Every structure is written in C-alpha cells, then in structure tokens.
Amino acid sequence: MLKKQGKRKPLITFLFFGISLSIAIMQCTEQQIADMRGKQYAHRETCVQCHQDIAKSYLHNAHFNTSKELYTPHSTDSMGIDSGTFVFNEKTKVGIESRSNGLYQVAYVNEKNLKEERADIVFGAGKSAYTFAFWYGNKLMQMPLNYLVPSHEWVNSPGFPSEQIYFGRAIITRCLECHSSFVQSRIISSANFQLEEEFVKNSLIAGIDCQRCHGPAAEHVQFHQAHPKEKEARYMAKYRELSRSQKVDMCAVCHSGINLKMSNSAFFFKPGDTISNLPEYTSYTGEDPDVHGKQKQLLIASKCYQLSSLDCGTCHKTHGELAPTLATYSQSCVGCHQEVQHASLDKQALSIAKENCIDCHMPVRASKDIGFQRSASKEKLPYIQRTHRIAIY
Ligand code: HEC
Ligand code: HEC
Ligand code: HEC
Numbered sequence: 566m567l568k569k570q571g572k573r574k575p576l577i578t579f580l581f582f583g584i585s586l587s588i589a590i591m592q593c594t595e596q597q598i599a600d601m602r603g604k605q606y607a608h609r610e611t612c613v614q615c616h617q618d619i620a621k622s623y624l625h626n627a628h629f630n631t632s633k634e635l636y637t638p639h640s641t642d643s644m645g646i647d648s649g650t651f652v653f654n655e656k657t658k659v660g661i662e663s664r665s666n667g668l669y670q671v672a673y674v675n676e677k678n679l680k681e682e683r684a685d686i687v688f689g690a691g692k693s694a695y696t697f698a699f700w701y702g703n704k705l706m707q708m709p710l711n712y713l714v715p716s717h718e719w720v721n722s723p724g725f726p727s728e729q730i731y732f733g734r735a736i737i738t739r740c741l742e743c744h745s746s747f748v749q750s751r752i753i754s755s756a757n758f759q760l761e762e763e764f765v766k767n768s769l770i771a772g773i774d775c776q777r778c779h780g781p782a783a784e785h786v787q788f789h790q791a792h793p794k795e796k797e798a799r800y801m802a803k804y805r806e807l808s809r810s811q812k813v814d815m816c817a818v819c820h821s822g823i824n825l826k827m828s829n830s831a832f833f834f835k836p837g838d839t840i841s842n843l844p845e846y847t848s849y850t851g852e853d854p855d856v857h858g859k860q861k862q863l864l865i866a867s868k869c870y871q872l873s874s875l876d877c878g879t880c881h882k883t884h885g886e887l888a889p890t891l892a893t894y895s896q897s898c899v900g901c902h903q904e905v906q907h908a909s910l911d912k913q914a915l916s917i918a919k920e921n922c923i924d925c926h927m928p929v930r931a932s933k934d935i936g937f938q939r940s941a942s943k944e945k946l947p948y949i950q951r952t953h954r955i956a957i958y
C-alpha cells in the first residue's frame with residue numbers, strides 16, 4: 566500500500582502543477598480584460614485568489630444578487646417565479662409566459678397580443694420583490710409587472726397607471742447606482758426636465774461587487790501577487806481606521822434615499838469619502854423620513870446613535886449573513902443595554918423582551934412612497950420595512 570502511494574506521487578504532483586499552470590494562464594488572460602471602470606480596477610474575479618472565504622459566502626449575499634442579467638433561457642428557473650396573468654380589467658391583461666428563450670410579459674387587449682417583451686435584467690435579490698427590465702435599443706425600460714416573492718404574486722409596478730399596461734418607463738442610471746457596480750451612460754436629451762439616457766450595453770457590471778464598496782484594487786492585487794508573504798494589506802483603505810461618519814457613509818451612499826446629489830458619480834464613491842459635506846445633501850431635520858431605503862437618516866435620529874459610537878456594522882456583518890434572526894440582532898442591543906428595567910411591561914411582554922427587542926423598538930412601517938396594485942383590484946399592497954429610528958413607540 567505504502568509503496569504504491571509513493572509511486573503515484575510524481576504523477577499527482579505533475580497533474581497538480583499542470584492544472585495550476587493552466588489556471589494561472591487562464592487568470593492572466595482574464596486579467597488582461599480591463600474592468601469597465603478603468604485601469605485602477607482589478608478584474609473582479611481576482612479577489613477570490615486570496616480572499617476565498619469572503620468571496621464564496623458573498624455569492625449568496627443580497628448585495629451581490631441585487632441585479633442580474635438574464636443571459637440564458639433558464640436563468641429565471643432558480644428564482645421560483647410562476648407564470649400567470651395580471652388582470653387590469655375585462656379587456657386588458659398581462660400574461661407572464663415562461664418560454665424556451667426566457668421570461669416574457671405580454672400585453673393582451675381583447676385577447677390579442679399587442680406587445681411582448683422579454684426580461685433581460687432583474688432587480689432585487691429575492692427578499693421582497695423583483696422588478697424586471699428589457700433592452701430597447703440602448704435604453705433600459707421597466708416592465709409593467711413586479712413579482713412579490715413572499716406571496717408569489719404578480720403586481721402592477723409602483724407608480725404605474727392603474728388601468729393601463731405600461732412599457733414606457735425608463736430605468737435610469739440612478740437605479741443602477743444603488744443596484745449595480747457600474748454602467749456607462751450618456752444623456753441624449755433633457756427637454757422639459759425629462760432626462761433621456763442611453764447606456765453602453767456591455768458596460769453594465771450587475772450586482773454590487775467587492776470594489777464597489779472597497780474602491781479600486783488593481784494596485785492592491787499587483788502588490789500582493791508580487792509579495793505573497795506580506796500579511797498587512799497594502800494599497801487598500803482600512804475600514805477599521807475610518808471615522809464613524811466615513812463608515813456610515815460607505816453604506817449611506819445607497820441607504821439614504823434617492824435625493825442624494827453627488828458631485829461625482831456614486832459609482833466612484835470609495836471608503837473615506839463622506840456624503841454629508843456635499844452640497845444639496847440634507848440630513849435628518851425632524852421630519853419623518855420614509856422607511857424605504859433611508860436607513861441612515863432614521864438611524865442618526867436615534868438616541869442610540871447620538872449617544873454612543875454605534876454604526877451600521879454594529880448590527881450588520883456585511884460579508885456574512887446580512888439578515889440574521891431577530892434574536893441575533895437583539896444580542897447587539899443587549900451588548901449596550903444589559904440592565905433595562907422595563908417597569909411598564911407585564912410578564913408576557915417581558916418574556917418576549919429577552920429575545921426580541923426589535924419588534925417594539927424598530928417596528929415595521931409601510932412605505933409612503935411605494936405600494937403594489939394587485940390583479941383585478943385597485944387595492945394596493947404596502948411595501949413594508951423596519952424603521953431604523955430606534956426609540957420607544
Ligand atoms: C494576491 C493576493 C490578494 C489578492 C488577489 C487580493 N487581496 Fe486583498 N488582501 C491581501 C492581503 C495579504 C491582505 C491583508 C490580510 C487580510 O486582511 O486578509 C488583504 C486585505 C484586504 C482588505 C482588508 C483591508 C484592511 O486591512 O482592512 C480588503 C478590503 C481587500 N484585501 C480587498 C481586496 C479586493 C476587493 C480584492 C479583489 C479586487 C483583493 N483584495 C484581492 C491579498 C490579496
Ligand atoms: C456592501 C459593501 C461591501 C462589499 C460589497 C464587500 N465588502 Fe468587504 N468589507 C466591508 C466592510 C463594511 C468591512 C469591514 C467590516 C466587516 O468586516 O464586516 C469589510 C471588510 C473586508 C475585509 C477585511 C476584514 C475581513 O473580514 O477579513 C476584506 C479582506 C474584505 N472586506 C474583502 C472583500 C471582498 C473580497 C469582497 C467581495 C467578494 C468584499 N469585501 C465585498 C464592506 C463590503
Ligand atoms: C452600492 C449600493 C450599496 C451599498 C454601498 C450598500 N448597500 Fe446595502 N443594499 C443595497 C441594495 C440595493 C439592497 C437591496 C438588496 C436586494 O434585496 O435586492 C441592500 C440591502 C441591504 C441589507 C438587507 C439585506 C437582506 O438580506 O435583506 C442590509 C442589511 C444592508 N444592505 C446593509 C448595508 C451595509 C451595512 C452597508 C455598508 C457596509 C451597505 N448595505 C452598503 C445597496 C447598497
């Protein structure tokens with residue numbers, strides 16, 4: 566037995582080197598393909614070489630999956646969405662049809678197919694809702710219907726006409742600034758305050774990738790490839806050395822609503838930049854910010870934030886499980902609040918209080934900005950989020 570294994574070794578070693586060599590060659594050619602964002606950016610697939618655990622767990626992360634191109638006919642299979650029909654009224658319906666080359670939304674008026682489009686891109690990681698878009702020349706247009714994941718229901722897209730099938734709303738760069746890593750665009754007209762934009766189609770980097778949050782990393786990669794023994798990160802912003810507002814703004818660039826105006830494109834926001842000192846940025850001034858996407862404004866209105874050094878990372882582990890259980894979240898509260906008296910609570914409430922601080926102090930709220938119209942109905946389903954204003958409600 567032992568002898569046999571000894572003999573086999575050279576062959577295994579040979580195979581191992583052979584495979585490593587061909588991987589190395591593949592990686593070299595891959596690296597020559599520039600990242601669309603410019604030479605300072607490393608090829609997005611290089612990070613896994615040295616940060617294997619993070620890169621692997623990240624594949625399941627909501628940030629990574631928040632937008633996807635649906636290249637192949639079966640790319641919607643794993644999303645678990647159903648075919649179906651959305652009824653505006655007796656005459657007007659939208660069919661959702663899964664065909665061999667993709668997922669279609671079809672406008673039927675009096676049973677006649679008047680228009681159909683195939684979903685080319687999906688927004689949403691599958692937590693609450695999907696929005697679909699299709700390429701119309703070099704423009705990206707939103708499809709009439711959204712899909713609600715928890716209830717498996719097709720609904721009219723928020724803000725769309727309630728009696729009409731609408732294929733006419735363009736997806737603009739602003740959506741992609743929060744839901745992707747990059748896209749190159751140009752304004753083709755801005756008449757009547759209506760922005761008309763075109764994209765360079767193959768410049769889209771869907772999903773939020775490592776360099777979207779950590780900044781350009783080509784130099785970092787080159788240095789560490791050349792110095793494999795170096796254990797201290799070089800040419801890379803160190804998160805733990807950032808000030809609190811810099812840390813929070815690294816998240817707030819996408820988590821403080823759509824009215825944020827940046828002097829530079831949000832795509833190039835990097836650790837160390839701050840948004841609050843840019844002109845036209847308004848921070849919390851006592852109004853009641855909508856729960857949709859405004860976690861920063863809400864959080865900084867909390868006493869917890871004002872009277873401690875808490876930041877988003879106190880409760881959210883960005884690479885790991887982004888949305889753990891309420892009991893796990895509650896442990897971060899107890900980290901600062903060991904001895905709460907809760908004199909006003911009865912026995913039953915006190916027993917909940919041990920495991921779940923969230924439902925009472927960060928209750929769910931319906932967004933005032935968006936809601937979803939149901940099929941054959943004028944009823945609107947609310948879009949529900951938690952408030953990040955931690956308080957006594
Ligand atoms: C050739 C190896 C190598 C590659 C490739 C690489 N890194 Fe690193 N990186 C390191 C080493 C070594 C460290 C320091 C030890 C550590 O924190 O893991 C590091 C640390 C980091 C840190 C932590 C900085 C800190 O100290 O807070 C970040 C962030 C980072 N890398 C991002 C990236 C990104 C993004 C990519 C892909 C574009 C990448 N790295 C590719 C070797 C590499
Ligand atoms: C949504 C923003 C975001 C994205 C996307 C992101 N990171 Fe991070 N990363 C952070 C934050 C925040 C920290 C510091 C706190 C922490 O560890 O969670 C960090 C810390 C790190 C560190 C140092 C600490 C550690 O955990 O070892 C490395 C290395 C790193 N990131 C690599 C990566 C790589 C590789 C990717 C892509 C696969 C990636 N990051 C994607 C936000 C992000
Ligand atoms: C480039 C924009 C961007 C940045 C930067 C960003 N986020 Fe997000 N984040 C999003 C979007 C978009 C979603 C919605 C994902 C989805 O479900 O499609 C999201 C979702 C989340 C969620 C909910 C995840 C879930 O599984 O439901 C948490 C928590 C979160 N982000 C925290 C953070 C934190 C903490 C940071 C900073 C370290 C950060 N984000 C930085 C865009 C961003």
Ligand code: HEC
Nearest residue numbers: 688689691692693694695696739740743819822823857858
């Ligand atoms: C300022 C950043 C920002 C912009 C701009 C933005 N979103 Fe979002 N979006 C988010 C964040 C953050 C979430 C996570 C949930 C929340 O906070 O409401 C989200 C959630 C979503 C979801 C639900 C994902 C889920 O399952 O939780 C969809 C779908 C979506 N956005 C589509 C769009 C579309 C389409 C546009 C453009 C019309 C757009 N978003 C513009 C930040 C943004």
Ligand code: HEC
Nearest residue numbers: 868869872873874875879897898901922923926955956957
């Ligand atoms: C980093 C420390 C820290 C964390 C983590 C933290 N808090 Fe606080 N919180 C404080 C401080 C400091 C105050 C102000 C002094 C006080 O009331 O104890 C406060 C105040 C409060 C108050 C009183 C608010 C008011 O308006 O009077 C409530 C309720 C509260 N926290 C609940 C929570 C809950 C629930 C969590 C978890 C979701 C949490 N806190 C996480 C530090 C923290």
Ligand code: HEC
Nearest residue numbers: 813816820860861864875876877879880888894923950951
């Ligand atoms: C004190 C703890 C705490 C802090 C600090 C915190 N969050 Fe959260 N976050 C939560 C809890 C709890 C939830 C709700 C989880 C659930 O319902 O499953 C949540 C949910 C979210 C979601 C998902 C949307 C939703 O409403 O379910 C996003 C996005 C998010 N947080 C972003 C952020 C960002 C960005 C920051 C920093 C500005 C931040 N959070 C700071 C505790 C925190």
Ligand code: HEC
Nearest residue numbers: 898902905906907908909910914917918919921922925957
């Ligand atoms: C059933 C709802 C409920 C739950 C669950 C709950 N609280 Fe409270 N909390 C309240 C109410 C109501 C008050 C104000 C009256 C009082 O103190 O009894 C309060 C007050 C507080 C205060 C401010 C008063 C003080 O003593 O500093 C803090 C801090 C706090 N809660 C933290 C927590 C934490 C941490 C958890 C989870 C371990 C939690 N709460 C769970 C309802 C709740």
